Amino acid sequence: MEFLAGKDIPAAELKWVPIPFSGEWGTSTSFFQVAANEARAGKGQGIPVPQRAQQIAEQVKEFLAQQVGIGHIEATKGYLNFYFETATYAGRVVDSVLEQKNHFGAGLRTGSRVMVEFSHPNTHKAFHVGHLRGTILGDAICRILEFAGFDVVRANYPGDMGLHVIKWLWGYLKYHQDEQPAADITKWMGEIYAEASKRLEEDPDLETEVRAVYARWDQRDPEVVALWERTREWSLEGFRQMYAALDIRFDVYYFNSQEEKPGKEIVEELVRRGIATDERPQGGTVLVKIDEVLGLEKEKYRTAVILRSDETALYATEDLALVKHKFADYPDLEKSLYLVDVRQSLHFTQVFKILEIAGYEPAQKCSHIAYELVTLPGNVVVSSREGTVVLLEDLLREATARAQEEARKKNPSLTEEQLEKVAQAVGLGALKYPILARENTKLVTFDWKSALDFNGQAAPYIQYAHVRCNSILKRANVQTLEGWNVGFTYELHPAEIELIDMISRFPSEVQQAAAEYKPLVIASIAYEIARAFASFYDACPVIHAEPQVRDARLRLVAATQQALANALLLLGITAPEVM
């Protein structure tokens, strides 16, 4: 550091990055910025920056080489690479995994609480692949945030009231009065919804009848309320089963039907305070001309309608109340996240902005995390109205059936009970992984072929690596790995080094995934660890190696298994013992 200061090199400005993999570990920094600064200050002596950077790197290397306690250093292309001593580094990585076990990679508790709202299914509609993305993504984000050190509140906000529910009730009353649900309730309800939508499209005059049902709901007409309560429960039961099948849980449920009243009160308050414009006297709506209120010249937040002209509530009405409801329940929330598809970006911007204008400060802690849609081949949007849906239950059934068939073929020694479990783990994992391994902002096209492809970069590949680790440890008949005094004192195979390298990256990947709300980061490192292990498995015998090598490798295998298990857990994917 003193040396650097003497050279006018600001040590604090040096960025340290991993060295591109070359069979050794180390950390590296470059002197391009230093050289560029020199050149700018006229001290560059006319030497091109890259060359000058290399000169500095060499000078620093010369100096450091005279110091004791520093191993292998290299100056190349303007970079200064410090290499760690292999045996020490490898041992430290493996030891820390085996010591920390299922906490390996976990962050320190931050003491700060974050709410993540996700899934928000609509009652009286089908639950299809389109809903799967937000649900799976939300679950993984919660798992990652929790592991990274946050206290997470998992919130669900089912749409149990709104025009779609009213439409369903209307369709039922008019065409299916007193009908009992079919065995598959969710599917049956979805069909009634699709039928109602179709009839309304064919004859727009029927709108008035639907509005009339909405009015009856608003006046709490006993027949409508009773029917709503009964049918709503059918849907909710369906959701409970669905979440159980997906291995997803929630801490708190909010229902938009509960936010109608408080929402309308907020609307009235906004009108009183002159923030909202009340056009009801002219037969219009209540709305907030946000840009106008803020005095913006260019349109940005636009205008938000917050109450219908017939005084029934919109989602906007209810969302205003929900923001407050959440902070009333959890006053210490540092963040309130809304994981909702990208089409609702403007809506949330408006809701949060309106509350901010009204002086409600927690609104600034709210943010919308947008994700893109799942479409069907040919850019067909999944729509319960159009009936272009792939139902989640069909998807789950297909995936597990396919996984079971595959498992039976690959490993005939499995018992029926084991097959069952493997099919669950593999089928579900195969569905989740492609969604999680993709940037949130990218469209996912669903097709059966790739959904049921279990090869290559997919969950089964990672699960298989975990199973192989397990298999080796079982065959080695290791009772415990505690207190082993073994190290990586032999010459490591490149595959071994890469595997250790990948494992060592896991903790920082967790932090990145949490900071950016990106399960993709975990999906990638999980795959990288599995891939490195597959090469290692092929190149490095464990059980039949010499005792000293065998023991070190057994510990590495155990560490790999642990790292894979931790990563899979964050993705909500089961790590099987056998498959």
Add this chain to the structure above:
RNA sequence: GCCCCUGUAGCUCAAUGGACAGAGCAGCAGCCUUCUAAGCUGUUGGUUGUGGGUUCGAAUCCCGCCAGGGGCGCCA
């Protein structure tokens, strides 16, 4: 018209402003008397949509353009 997202290998996707743009799939050539072949090894494949700019350095940041998708006063 305004705003947002996307454009990387034949296909699906990666890549904190840093070293040679990487994987999978598909294709081609190999590997199972040795820890499960849902695997491994090798190989083919690139003007990162396009034109400028900033920078020592750009797939990445800024501006223009092209193409696709989404949103924009009573759907959610």
